[in-house]
Amino acid sequence: MIEHYIEQVSTYAADIDNLITMIAVITGFWFVLVEVVFLGLIVAYRKKPGVKAQYITGEEKHQKRWIGIPHELVLLCDIAVIIGAVRVWVDVKQTMPPAQETVRIIGQQWAWSFVQPGPDGKLDTADDIKTVDELHVKVDTTYHFKLEARDVLHSFSVPVFRLKQDAIPGRVITGWFRAKKTGTHDIQCAEICGIGHGLMPARIVIESAGEHNAWMAAQAALATK
Amino acid sequence: MSRPIATTRSVTGIATGKLAVWWVLASEIVIFGGLLCSYLMHRLGHPEFGGYAAHTNTALGATNTFVLLTSSLFAVRAHFEAEHGRGKSAANWLYMTVGGALTFLCIKGYEWHHEISEGFVISKNAFWSFYYTAAGLHACHVIGGAIIMLIIAQDAKKNQELQRVELIGIYWHFVDVVWIFLFPLLYIAK
Amino acid sequence: MSQPAEEHAHAHDDHGHDHDHGDTGAHGHHEDGFIKKYLWSVDHKMIAKQYLFTGMAMGLIGGFFSYAFRMQMAYPGHNVPGFGVVSPNEYNQLITNHGTIMIFWLAMPVLIAAFGNFLIPLMLGCDDMVFPRINRLSYQIFLLSAIVLIASWFVPGGGFGGAWTAYPPLSAKSQYNLTPLGSTMWVIAVALEFVAFLLGGINFVTTAMNSRAPGMKMFDIPMVVWMIVIASILFMASVGPLVAGAVMLVFDQQLGTGFFDPVRGGDPILWQHLFWFFGHPEVYVVLLPAVGIVAEIITVFSRKKLFAYKTVLYTAFGTAVLSFFVWAHHQFIAGIDPRMANVFTATTVLISIPIAEMMFVYVATLYGGSITLTTPMLWALGFIGEFIIGGVTGIFLGSSGSDIYFHDTYFVLAHFHYTFVPIAVIAVFAATTYWFPKMFGTMMNETLGKIHFWGTVIPFNGIFIPLFITGMGGDHRRIYNYANFPEQWTPHLIQMREFATVSLLVLIAFQGIFFINFFYSMFKGKPAGNNPWNANTLEWQTVSPPPHGNFAELPNCYRGPYEYSVPGREEDFWPQNEVG
Numbered sequence: 001m002i003e004h005y006i007e008q009v010s011t012y013a014a015d016i017d018n019l020i021t022m023i024a025v026i027t028g029f030w031f032v033l034v035e036v037v038f039l040g041l042i043v044a045y046r047k048k049p050g051v052k053a054q055y056i057t058g059e060e061k062h063q064k065r066w067i068g069i070p071h072e073l074v075l076l077c078d079i080a081v082i083i084g085a086v087r088v089w090v091d092v093k094q095t096m097p098p099a100q101e102t103v104r105i106i107g108q109q110w111a112w113s114f115v116q117p118g119p120d121g122k123l124d125t126a127d128d129i130k131t132v133d134e135l136h137v138k139v140d141t142t143y144h145f146k147l148e149a150r151d152v153l154h155s156f157s158v159p160v161f162r163l164k165q166d167a168i169p170g171r172v173i174t175g176w177f178r179a180k181k182t183g184t185h186d187i188q189c190a191e192i193c194g195i196g197h198g199l200m201p202a203r204i205v206i207e208s209a210g211e212h213n214a215w216m217a218a219q220a221a222l223a224t225k
Numbered sequence: 226m227s228r229p230i231a232t233t234r235s236v237t238g239i240a241t242g243k244l245a246v247w248w249v250l251a252s253e254i255v256i257f258g259g260l261l262c263s264y265l266m267h268r269l270g271h272p273e274f275g276g277y278a279a280h281t282n283t284a285l286g287a288t289n290t291f292v293l294l295t296s297s298l299f300a301v302r303a304h305f306e307a308e309h310g311r312g313k314s315a316a317n318w319l320y321m322t323v324g325g326a327l328t329f330l331c332i333k334g335y336e337w338h339h340e341i342s343e344g345f346v347i348s349k350n351a352f353w354s355f356y357y358t359a360a361g362l363h364a365c366h367v368i369g370g371a372i373i374m375l376i377i378a379q380d381a382k383k384n385q386e387l388q389r390v391e392l393i394g395i396y397w398h399f400v401d402v403v404w405i406f407l408f409p410l411l412y413i414a415k
Numbered sequence: 416m417s418q419p420a421e422e423h424a425h426a427h428d429d430h431g432h433d434h435d436h437g438d439t440g441a442h443g444h445h446e447d448g449f450i451k452k453y454l455w456s457v458d459h460k461m462i463a464k465q466y467l468f469t470g471m472a473m474g475l476i477g478g479f480f481s482y483a484f485r486m487q488m489a490y491p492g493h494n495v496p497g498f499g500v501v502s503p504n505e506y507n508q509l510i511t512n513h514g515t516i517m518i519f520w521l522a523m524p525v526l527i528a529a530f531g532n533f534l535i536p537l538m539l540g541c542d543d544m545v546f547p548r549i550n551r552l553s554y555q556i557f558l559l560s561a562i563v564l565i566a567s568w569f570v571p572g573g574g575f576g577g578a579w580t581a582y583p584p585l586s587a588k589s590q591y592n593l594t595p596l597g598s599t600m601w602v603i604a605v606a607l608e609f610v611a612f613l614l615g616g617i618n619f620v621t622t623a624m625n626s627r628a629p630g631m632k633m634f635d636i637p638m639v640v641w642m643i644v645i646a647s648i649l650f651m652a653s654v655g656p657l658v659a660g661a662v663m664l665v666f667d668q669q670l671g672t673g674f675f676d677p678v679r680g681g682d683p684i685l686w687q688h689l690f691w692f693f694g695h696p697e698v699y700v701v702l703l704p705a706v707g708i709v710a711e712i713i714t715v716f717s718r719k720k721l722f723a724y725k726t727v728l729y730t731a732f733g734t735a736v737l738s739f740f741v742w743a744h745h746q747f748i749a750g751i752d753p754r755m756a757n758v759f760t761a762t763t764v765l766i767s768i769p770i771a772e773m774m775f776v777y778v779a780t781l782y783g784g785s786i787t788l789t790t791p792m793l794w795a796l797g798f799i800g801e802f803i804i805g806g807v808t809g810i811f812l813g814s815s816g817s818d819i820y821f822h823d824t825y826f827v828l829a830h831f832h833y834t835f836v837p838i839a840v841i842a843v844f845a846a847t848t849y850w851f852p853k854m855f856g857t858m859m860n861e862t863l864g865k866i867h868f869w870g871t872v873i874p875f876n877g878i879f880i881p882l883f884i885t886g887m888g889g890d891h892r893r894i895y896n897y898a899n900f901p902e903q904w905t906p907h908l909i910q911m912r913e914f915a916t917v918s919l920l921v922l923i924a925f926q927g928i929f930f931i932n933f934f935y936s937m938f939k940g941k942p943a944g945n946n947p948w949n950a951n952t953l954e955w956q957t958v959s960p961p962p963h964g965n966f967a968e969l970p971n972c973y974r975g976p977y978e979y980s981v982p983g984r985e986e987d988f989w990p991q992n993e994v995g
Contacts, residue, residue, distance in 0.1 A: 002820065005888040006902065019816045027807035030771070034778060034803055041781040042796060045717065046788070052987060053980035054783030058722030058776070067726060067775050074771045078764045081814050085764070086757050088816025094753040109591065152585040153683065155748070155823065159889030159902065162820040166749045168684065169584060170677020173750050186902040190823040190891045192578045194591055195504045198895040229543035230969065231536060231626040241545050244621045252613050252651045259656020259692075263663075263674075263685055271680050347672050351680035354672035358662060 002162075009185060009206065010161035011178045012092045017162070019088045026077045092163075096176050099144035103135070107147075107154030107167040110196030112187060118220055129219045133202040138212040139182050147173045155190035158204055166191055179206045246392045250399050253366075257403050260362065264355045264410065277352040278414060280345055282336050286412040289332050290404060296325025297401045300394040303381075307390035312381045315390050319378040322397065326371040333364055356411050363407055366400050457547035458963055462554050463533035464854070467847075470525035473561060474839075477516035482923060484509045484895075489916035491896040504593075506895035507576030512568070514579030515601070518697070519608050520561055522839035526704040527612065527650075528557070530846050531619050531643040533854065537954035537961060538637045540628030540970040540992065544618040553614040560607035567600035575601035578893060580690055583675035583683050587667040599668050606661040609654050616647035628953065628992070631972035634724060635991065637952045638976070641728060642707030646700045649735045653696035660689035687749055691742035698834065699738045703731055705842035706773060709795045711976075712849050713777060715950045716792035717784030718987050720977040722776050730769035730776070737766045747818050756815040763813030770806055774799060785980070785987075789948075790864030794845030797872050798837045805833030808883070823893075826886025829879040836875055844871070844929070851933075852947050856959040857940030863932040870925030877918030881911035949988045952976045956990050 001024060002017045045053075056063060102123055104115040114135045118127030123146075137143055147156055149167035157164040158177070165175050187202035207215065232241055268274050303318035337357075347357040370393065377393050380386045456462065479497075486493070487501040494500055501509070532550065536543055544550045568574035575598040577586040586602075589595035623636065623644045664686065666672040673679030675686055714721050721727065743751060743759040777799050786792070808830040811817050821827060844867075851859050888908050890897065897903040897912075946955040957966045970992035978989040 002887055005884070016816060016820050019814070020811060020820070023811050023814060023817060027810050031803060031807045034774065035800065038778045038781070038796075038800060038803075041778065041784075042786060042788075045781060045784045045786050047785045051785060053718035053785040055720060055980050055982050056722065056783055057720055057724075058779060059725065064723060064726070066779055067723060067772060070775055071768060071772055074768055075765075078767060081810060082761050082764050085760050085814030085816040089753070089756055089760070089819070092816070092819055093748075093756070152591050153582050157823075157891060159820075164748050164819055164822055168677075168750045170683070171750060186889075186900045188889075188891045188894065188900060188903075191582070192507065192585065192893045194585055195507065195576070195593060197507070197893060198503055199899065201899040229541070229545070229547060229964075231541035231543050231622060232545045234541065234545075234626040236627050237624050239625070241621050241625045244624060245546065245549075245617050248617050248620060248651070252616075252655055255652055255655025256658045257655075259689060260659035260663075262656070263659070263689065266685070267680065267682065270682075273680070347666070347670055349673075349679075351673045351676070354663075354666065354674050354679075354681070358666060358672070358674075362659075362662065 007160050007181070007183075007185075008162075009179055009181050009183065010158075010163060011180050012088075013160070013162045015088050015091060019084050022084055023081055026081060030074070030077070093175070096144065096174065097142050097178070099176070100142045101138065102144045102146065103137070104146045104148065105135075105156055105167070106150060107156065107189065107193070107200075108150035109152065109194050110189075110200040112154075112156070112189075112200060112202040116216075118216075118223070127220065127223065129216065129223065131219075133200070135187065135202065135204045136212060136215050137179060137204065137206055138209050139179050139206050141209075142176060142178045144174055144176050147175065152193050153191045154193050154200075157188045157190040158185065159188065160185045164190055182206045182208055182211075240388065242388060242392055243395070246395050250396065253399065253403075257359075257362070257406075260355075260359055261406060261410065264359065267351055267355065268410075268414070271351070274352045275414065277345075277350065278411065280340065280343070281356070281412045282339070283412045285332055285336050286408050289329050290408050292325050292329045292332065293401050293404050296322045296329070297398055299325060300397045304391045304394045307381060307387040310384070310387065312384035312387055315387065316378040316382040319374050319381065319390065319393070323371045323374050323378075326367050326374075329367060330364060333360070359407055359411065363400070363403055366403070370397055370400050455551070457543070457551050459532045459536050459544045459547070459550060460854070460961065460965075462550050463529045463531075465554050466524045466529035466532060466557070469558060469561060470521050470529060473516050473520035473524075476565075477513050477521060478923060478926070480509045480513040480516070482919065484513070485916040485919050487895060488897075489913040491898055501895070503895045504573065504576060507578075507893070508568070508574045508597075510893055511576050511578050511601075512564070512574055515564070515605065517835065517839060518579070518701070519605060520564065522701040522835065522843075523608070523612060524557060525843050526701055526708075526839065526846075527619075527643055527646055528553070528615055530639070530704065530708065530850070531615070531647070533850065534637075534954060535619055535622050535640055535643065536626075537853075537957070537965055538640050538952050538976075539623065539626060539631065540953045540966065540972060541622070541626045542964045542966065542969065545622045545626055546618050549614055550618050553611045553618075556607055556614065557611035560604045560611060563600055563607060564604035567597045567604065570596040570600065572597055580694070581664070581686070582690075583664065583667065583686050586686075587664060587675045589668065595668075599665055602661050602665050602668070606658060606665075609658055609661075612647075612650060613654070616651050619647045620644055628970050628972040631991070634728075635972055635975045637707075638710035638721065638724070638727060639704065639707030642703040642710075642731060645731050645735055646703040649696050649703070649738065650700045653693045653700075653739065656689045657693040660686055684746075684750060687746050688742070691745045692739075694745065695742045696735070696738040698831075699734055701838050702834070703734070705798065705838040706731075706777075708842050708846045708849075709777065709798050710780075711950075711952065712791050712795035712845055713780055713799075714977045714979060715849075715948050716789055716795070717781055717786045718979045719780050719784040720979055722779040722782075724975070724977065727773060727776050730773045733769040734766060734773075737762060737769065741766055741813075744813050744815075744818070747815050748822050760813060760815040764810060766813075767806065767810060774803060774806070790859065790861055790868060791845050791849035793865065793868045794841055794848060797868065798841045798845060801833060801841060801872070801875070802837040805830060805835075805837060808833060821886065823891055824886040825882045825890045825892060828892055829882040829886055832879050832882075836879075840871070840875075844868075847933075849948070850954075851936065852943030853954055853959050853961070855937045855940075856943055857936050857938075858943050858947060859936040859940060860932050863928055867925055867928045867932065870928065871922055874918040874922035874925070878915045878922065881915045881918075884908075885911050885915075946990075949986075951978060951988050951990050953991055956992050 001021050008014050106113040114131045116129045117123050118129050147167045149169045154167040161177050184205050189200045299318050299322040303315045306315040345353050374393050377389045483495050483498040486495040572594040577592050585591050663674040673681040675681045675683045740762045744763040747756045885908050943959045972991045980987045
């Protein structure tokens with residue numbers, strides 16, 4: 001249901017959206033059921049002249065059933081949700097498919113910097129390509145990102161990817177994504193980071209391999225000038 | 226003010242004052258517990274803390290442990306005297322306990338003076354931050370306990386509110402126990 | 416167990432050195448001066464009112480803040496009438512203090528302190544709390560904490576703006592938050608508030624344990640008292656580490672210690688653990704009193720015994736215990752070990768069982784009832800109907816896989832407002848309208864009450880349903896202007912934000928009706944009599960408002976609190992203190 005509001009651009013976006021839909025169906029069922037019974041009882045048992053309320057303790061077995069059976073059903077639904085959640089989580093956060101490209105992402109007050117290996121294919125060398133507030137990536141390519149923060153907490157969030165990861169000063173957090181469509185989308189900071197928190201919009205530009213290589217070459221040329 | 230009837234009731238059979246002291250201790254235990262767990266987590270993640278701990282004075286720390294344990298013994302004596310209605314003698318034992326607290330604080334002050342003059346100040350690194358904060362929070366409890374003890378001793382001398390001698394004793398044992406956790410964690414584990 | 420007659424003798428013995436108070440009878444406090452009566456009182460009912468009015472005043476401030484930042488959300492950059500243009504800095508301060516106030520200075524003082532203080536001695540049939548002076552001290556510290564918080568907005572640099580969660584390093588270093596004084600005062604205010612509630616908890620728990628009316632057994636205690644006691648214990652057991660954390664944070668701010676500084680061996684994540692180890696149980700600390708209030712009201716107005724009293728109690732215990740093992744669901748994507756997330760997903764989703772069961776019990780209580788839709792009953796039913804939305808949307812966030820997307824979006828915000836508004840607003844109005852006759856001796860106006868109910872509940876949904884949608888559309892929290900983000904600046908999302916803001920304006924406008932009703936009824940309402948709702952619990956078996964000392968003669972208790980419509984009795988209620 002999320003795809004109606006925002007595009008699915010990463011490979012795992014659909015998994016997350018399907019999980020959300022599954023939870024929506026389960027919780028929606030319970031929500032409607034409980035509200036209907038609840039409102040129905042209010043209507044059915046409005047005070048009527050001459051009718052006294054019933055005396056029900058709710059402590060006897062045949063009465064407790066009305067709580068006990070839904071209780072077990074909720075447990076079953078919970079187990080379904082937990083299994084669904086863990087499966088998606090393991091795919092997105094706990095396991096890392098092999099990297100085809102690596103990018104370093106650095107959050108600071110109040111901008112995102114991105115470092116990609118230059119022509120030599122290695123990070124942290126002189127020919128690295130550095131950009132601010134604009135991340136260029138290749139479509140259909142598995143990226144590993146190394147997320148860092150310079151000063152305070154930030155959170156790297158790309159809604160179209162359904163990806164979010166906090167950046168912590170003093171740590172390097174690794175994660176991955178793989179875009180499946182070209183286009184330009186928003187990057188938001190999702191952890192309050194001071195006065196300029198709302199003012200660190202960045203963009204992610206997903207390009208075809210050809211376009212991306214051309215961009216890389218242009219950046220490398222700029223750097224050597 | 227008059228005491229409400231509520232205060233004199235005891236459905237559980239435990240005196241209300243004692244319940245209150247246990248409540249205070251329980252909330253203190255989670256405060257110190259949170260601090261010590263935080264310290265332990267750091268300690269396990271940072272082997273270099275052991276090196277910093279080597280700069281603490283274990284001999285003086287051990288002396289202080291002994292001082293505090295002895296003062297706890299005095300508090301027990303005070304409770305014993307109070308139970309037998311000997312307020313004056315209970316007050317004297319409480320003064321002895323306060324004496325133990327003062328000795329503890331003097332030794333602590335000497336230690337800190339030394340460490341600070343060697344440059345191990347609270348802002349040096351996370352170990353020293355924990356060291357001063359944990360020991361400092363404990364020292365605040367020692368000071369607070371000593372003050373309350375003096376007030377209670379004042380009443381006890383006149384044979385009033387003798388049940389409070391036991392309550393402050395319970396608190397004092399707690400202060401003691403906290404130190405027994407702090408001492409090995411901050412001093413011995415090097 | 417001593418008899419009431421002996422107890423009176425005790426009271427005389429203990430009279431000691433104070434002459435200001437009369438006996439426990441009706442001729443109580445007429446000789447006290449204004450200060451003594453209203454500001455320095457040790458009477459639990461007066462302290463309850465102090466908490467109630469302070470909480471309401473803070474709630475108004477928090478509501479005004481929400482007005483200012485919601486206007487900025489809907490019409491960014493425009494002048495907000497009564498506030499001015501909201502700068503990014505002010506925006507952060509507004510949201511931070513809105514959250515802090517609504518939880519610590521509205522929900523806690525009103526639900527736990529005001530109603531706990533008012534109800535516990537009355538419902539248990541005793542004359543006061545066991546430690547009246549500690550009770551007074553608790554309120555005074557609370558008042559001080561509120562003053563420190565308010566003062567923090569006016570110091571150089573302004574108030575703290577690092578969100579109510581106050582994550583370091585932002586909160587710990589003034590070069591990052593740019594509020595060197597405001598952030599420290601914020602921490603101190605919150606810590607003082609904790610101390611106030613730890614002191615208050617002494618009374619709630621010891622009074623409930625030790626001072627019940629003769630004959631009142633464990634399962635004869637009204638549910639709301641149980642819930643407040645469980646909440647106090649839960650609060651005490653969870654807040655300690657955060658008190659230590661607050662000390663550490665203030666030291667980091669002012670002494671330059673390195674607890675949360677990775678460069679010197681500290682760890683910023685430590686704060687998150689300390690905060691949420693408290694922060695999640697805290698949700699249940701305010702939830703439990705609210706469900707207790709609802710239990711009292713729905714039984715009275717459906718003339719029914721509470722369905723499965725013990726089950727409710729066990730679900731409350733279950734929730735309280737489980738709540739200690741769920742905190743890291745706030746930190747799924749915070750950089751903790753990803754394997755931990757699986758454990759916390761399981762515990763978090765499982766907490767739905769006791770909570771769902773509690774709701775089932777309440778719905779079942781309505782079955783076979785004789786329901787009158789008075790204003791308090793509408794509020795109580797409103798609580799159940801709305802809280803269920805808060806409950807089911809929580810599943811999306813407790814499940815790690817979907818939380819990757821929803822974390823820190825408006826979906827989270829809408830979810831917890833669907834829990835906190837039912838708790839801190841709907842249940843508070845339920846309690847206020849229900850116990851108003853006992854507190855002030857007069858009835859509130861039913862027509863105005865019902866207008867206020869619908870005028871609050873409908874716009875409440877109007878605010879937060881659109882925010883669920885903006886959350887699903889990818890709006891993150893705490894961003895002061897979405898115009899910077901092309902994907903969030905679509906006509907549809909803009910409309911949703913405006914709809915939410917207009918709903919808030921409507922909701923705020925309807926609160927005027929409540930205040931008119933409240934103050935008019937207080938002075939001009941028709942007299943309530945002792946027991947206007949024909950309720951069973953002990954507070955209704957004395958005059959309204961109860962005098963100093965509460966009861967002319969302290970009651971004995973003969974039965975449970977929910978013996979309504981007992982077969983074979985003429986009356987459909989059976990007060991707990993009625994012999995036979």
